[in-house]
Ligand SMILES: *[C@@H]1O[C@H](CO)[C@@H](O)[C@H](O)[C@H]1NC(C)=O
C-alpha cells in the first residue's frame with residue numbers, strides 16, 4: 001500500500017515536471033506588416049500564420065500603431081515573442097479627432113498563441129467620427145505614406161481644427177523598421193502627433209517635424225488619452241471607452 005502511494009506520487013511529480021517543461025516553451029503567433037488602408041476595421045486582417053517559439057520568461061505580444069490622415073490610415077503591426085514587460089493591454093489615443101488621428105494598441109499575454117487578434121475593429125471602430133462639416137477657411141496638405149508622400153493635395157479641414165501638421169515618424173522594433181510621412185489638419189499643437197508617448201509595446205517611435213511647424217505659438221494642451229486596461233477587461237470596458245471618447249470629443 002505504502003509503495004503504491006509513493007509510486008502514484010512520483011507519477012504525479014513526473015507529470016507535473018513534464019508539463020512545467022512544456023509550459024516554458026511559450027509559442028506565439030508571429031507577423032509583421034506595414035500598409036496603408038482605406039478602412040482598416042473591415043480590411044485589415046491581423047490573422048497570423050507563422051509561429052515563433054520564445055525564450056524562457058517571454059510574453060506573446062501584439063502591437064499596432066495607426067495613423068489616419070484624410071481618407072487613408074497607415075497601419076504598422078507586429079506579433080511575436082517579447083522578452084520584457086508585463087501582462088497588460090494598453091490603448092493610447094495619441095492624437096484625437098477632428099483631423100489627424102493617431103492610436104496605438106499593445107497586448108502582452110502569457111499563454112501560447114494568446115496574441116490572436118484577427119483585426120483592429122475592436123478599437124478602431126471608436127475612431128469613427130460623426131460628419132461635422134468642414135471649416136470655411138483652413139485647408140492643409142494632406143497625406144500619409146510609408147516612406148515619403150508622393151503627393152499631398154490641399155484639402156479642406158474639418159470644423160474644430162486649427163492648423164496644419166507635417167512630420168515624419170521613424171518606427172523601429174518588433175521587426176519593423178519603417179518611416180511614415182504625415183500631413184494634415186489638426187488642433188494638436190507642435191510636433192506632438194505621438195503626444196510624446198514614443199514607446200508602443202516593442203515599438204519605438206521617433207517623431208521629427210520641419211523647423212517651421214515647431215516655432216508656431218503654443219496654444220491649448222493636446223488631447224492625448226492613455227488608458228491602461230487589465231487583461232480580462234477589454235470587451236467589458238469597450239462601452240466605457242466609447243463613453244470616454246464621446247466625452248473627449
Ligand atoms: C484572414 O486571413 C486568414 C489566413 O490568412 C484567413 O484564414 C481568414 O479567413 C482571413 N479572414 C478574413 C476575415 O478575411
Ligand SMILES: *[C@@H]1O[C@H](CO)[C@@H](O)[C@H](O)[C@H]1NC(C)=O
Nearest residue numbers: 131132133134135136159160
Ligand atoms: C462648420 O463651420 C462652418 C463655418 O464656421 C459653419 O458654418 C458650420 O455650421 C459648421 N458645421 C458644423 C456641423 O458645425
Ligand SMILES: *[C@@H]1O[C@H](CO)[C@@H](O)[C@H](O)[C@H]1NC(C)=O
Nearest residue numbers: 171172173175176177178179
Ligand atoms: C533601419 O533601416 C535604415 C535604413 O533603411 C538603416 O540605416 C537602419 O540601420 C535600420 N535599423 C535597424 C534597427 O534595422
